[in-house]
Amino acid sequence: MTVILTSSSLALAASTSFNVVALGAKGDGRTDSTRAFLSAWSSACASTSTATTIYVPPGRYLLNRVLFSGQYCKGHVTFRIDGTLVAPSNYHVLASIGKWITFAGVRGVSIYGGTIDGQGTGLWACKAAGKNCPFGATSLEFTYSRGITISGLTSMNSQVFHIVIHNCMNVNLQGVQVTASGNSPNTDGIHVEASTGVTITRAAIKTGDDCISIGPGTTNLWMENINCGPGHGISIGSLGKAMNEQGVQNVTVKTATFTGSQNGVRIKTWARSSKGYVKGVLFEDITMNNAQNPIIIDQNYCPHNQGCPGQVSGVKISDVVYKNIRGTSASQVAMKFDCSRKAPCSGIVLDNVDLTYQNKPALSSCTSADGSASGLVHPSSCLAA
Numbered sequence: 245m246t247v248i249l250t251s252s253s254l255a256l257a258a259s260t261s262f263n264v265v266a267l268g269a270k271g272d273g274r275t276d277s278t279r280a281f282l283s284a285w286s287s288a289c290a291s292t293s294t295a296t297t298i299y300v301p302p303g304r305y306l307l308n309r310v311l312f313s314g315q316y317c318k319g320h321v322t323f324r325i326d327g328t329l330v331a332p333s334n335y336h337v338l339a340s341i342g343k344w345i346t347f348a349g350v351r352g353v354s355i356y357g358g359t360i361d362g363q364g365t366g367l368w369a370c371k372a373a374g375k376n377c378p379f380g381a382t383s384l385e386f387t388y389s390r391g392i393t394i395s396g397l398t399s400m401n402s403q404v405f406h407i408v409i410h411n412c413m414n415v416n417l418q419g420v421q422v423t424a425s426g427n428s429p430n431t432d433g434i435h436v437e438a439s440t441g442v443t444i445t446r447a448a449i450k451t452g453d454d455c456i457s458i459g460p461g462t463t464n465l466w467m468e469n470i471n472c473g474p475g476h477g478i479s480i481g482s483l484g485k486a487m488n489e490q491g492v493q494n495v496t497v498k499t500a501t502f503t504g505s506q507n508g509v510r511i512k513t514w515a516r517s518s519k520g521y522v523k524g525v526l527f528e529d530i531t532m533n534n535a536q537n538p539i540i541i542d543q544n545y546c547p548h549n550q551g552c553p554g555q556v557s558g559v560k561i562s563d564v565v566y567k568n569i570r571g572t573s574a575s576q577v578a579m580k581f582d583c584s585r586k587a588p589c590s591g592i593v594l595d596n597v598d599l600t601y602q603n604k605p606a607l608s609s610c611t612s613a614d615g616s617a618s619g620l621v622h623p624s625s626c627l628a629a
């Protein structure tokens with residue numbers, strides 16, 4: 245007898261699902277489920293079906309360091325997560341590696357739902373006590389990957405960065421929630437670096453460092469419907485860490501609310517020579533609820549004033565538009581452009597900006613900043629024409 249498989253009969257059998265519990269994972273919060281997740285990944289990667297899913301049922305799954313490598317993947321893999329992935333409670337385990345869950349070199353991976361709990365509170369306490377603590381581990385990283393969707397994921401209490409997108413193309417983050425204490429150090433919500441075509445929509449981020457931070461080599465980044473606070477705002481930078489650094493270009497923040505955050509929209513560079521640049525940025529339709537520094541360009545960035553390079557920034561900042569920005573500032577200087585003497589900011593545009601400070605007039609401050617203002621602008625613009 246001869247069996248002939250037509251393409252339509254193949255398509256009928258084309259959906260495959262791997263349940264991590266069937267592969268040995270236990271949702272009891274204490275059994276190490278790392279091997280079950282890795283075995284689900286290698287099976288899913290080997291699958292040639294058109295819809296391959298890894299399913300994580302409700303429960304708490306203890307995961308050690310996991311590296312999901314795309315090297316041997318045949319097709320797209322979707323994670324459907326109804327449970328919580330939990331990092332080891334001893335922070336040294338992951339901190340010694342610096343990473344927890346990493347996807348490397350994958351194409352067409354999607355994550356729907358789920359919570360990842362980095363259990364970072366012990367490390368934050370160590371740092372707060374001024375002890376000799378490790379830096380910590382990133383909770384979730386995508387690197388050298390493309391065509392990624394992360395939808396409805398919650399990341400809580402990472403040791404340091406929650407989600408990092410590094411060297412990637414076409415990444416969609418939708419409805420991501422980040423929660424960590426407002427004084428947890430270096431717990432950036434989403435960090436994008438050396439990536440193009442990243443979109444972040446409907447994100448709610450409460451954390452102790454930048455809600456979203458944008459590193460060198462980021463282009464075509466779109467952020468829309470973002471709630472930030474507590475946190476350090478949405479920051480391009482810090483840039484100018486090195487002489488030969490890639491630029492940041494075409495970044496949009498549209499419809500965002502900053503509540504009690506240290507900054508609103510910020511561009512920050514170290515004061516040292518660099519070939520880096522920032523060009524083509526739009527901040528539009530933004531509400532400030534008592535943000536400390538609602539609008540700020542800081543080219544003398546040096547937190548805690550320690551190890552400051554003490555030079556002049558070489559990072560050239562140009563074509564940055566602030567449009568329809570209103571609300572309250574928690575400090576009197578609501579608008580600050582502290583630009584480089586060597587590479588002054590140019591093409592800064594203020595279009596309908598209305599920021600108030602308690603019942604006193606708010607102030608603006610400009611150093612080496614050129615641009616224009618239109619519509620109502622309060623406090624009044626100090627940009628040089």
Ligand SMILES: *[C@@H]1O[C@H](CO)[C@@H](O)[C@H](O)[C@H]1NC(C)=O
Nearest residue numbers: 441463464465466494495496
């Ligand atoms: C800027 O980025 C957006 C996505 O954020 C993209 O749609 C647009 O084409 C980019 N513009 C240019 C000139 O590349």
